[in-house]
Amino acid sequence: MHWSTIIYCGIITYLTRFSMIFLLKEDILNNKAKKILSYVPSAIFPAIIFPPIFLDSAGIIDIESNPKILAAIFAIIIGYFSRSIIATIFVGLVSYWFLIFVYYQ
């Protein structure tokens, strides 16, 4: 990876934080714009979550005997009820290890 990529990513990230504070005197975003921006995590994170879970190393959809799907489901259930970030990651990882080291052996 080039350092220039990192610097550019740093600049663009900084600008997303600085631009509104610098340009606006008061909050001018209307409720509609705010509501839509509030969906950004829901719109982007699944694009990062799904492919490594559902695709195998060759990039083909794999839903049979896929420990990642099961582990992700456990994590979702725990996350839904506990609302704890740590518990979600922990249960997901531990159940994944159980599946690959014990169950599928």
Add this chain to the structure above:
Amino acid sequence: MNNRLKTLSRGIIDVSPLMIPVVPFGIIYGVIGMDLGIGPYMTLALSIIIFGGASQIVLLQLFSGGASSLVILSSVAAVNSRHLLYGAVLSEHLSNLKLTWKIILSYVMVDQAFAVSNAYFKKNKKNNFKHYHLLGAGFTCWTIWQISTIFGIVLGSIVPEELGLSFTISLTFLALLINDFRKFKNIIVMLVSGVVATIGYNIIPFQAYIIVAAISALLVATLLTLITLKKN
């Protein structure tokens, strides 16, 4: 205690509970950075230069998939576009500050700092030093993030690859969405994003699947917002 120091420490105290999940997140990031072989310096440099966990992990993932700089840059911009919202919301409280303050505070305006300082600003409009709250909260996040990145870098050089730690990328982002699992419209947006990305992974060129999926899902989010607003 003088008011500045008092407000600064209030910021530190308020944001501290939110640092608990940041620690494992930072460690995971550091481990993955080492796992993908970009080395300790670049892994830490990303934490200092970008200082945005989700976007740093996206960057690593796209880089390991061989994405171009342009795709990496636009994906990082998309992930961080939520800060536009934070800046807009905080602007009325920060508009009277000198430019130097705005420059410094912008660097540390991350999710957790925004959450606690926005709440504080609303309740303490008359405090002339209220920006010290964001300074305290923001630099607490910064310090914790750098320390946990370093922990991750150290761990990453000893953790065996068989543990499949790359799966923690998916888990971490999943965990960041737990508060939206109960909202039906968010679930629709999530499914659109995930399905488009999975199907598009092989079809969409230049590893642009994250951007394409995000834009598709945001379009759906826009539609859902417009429909709901019309009803009310």
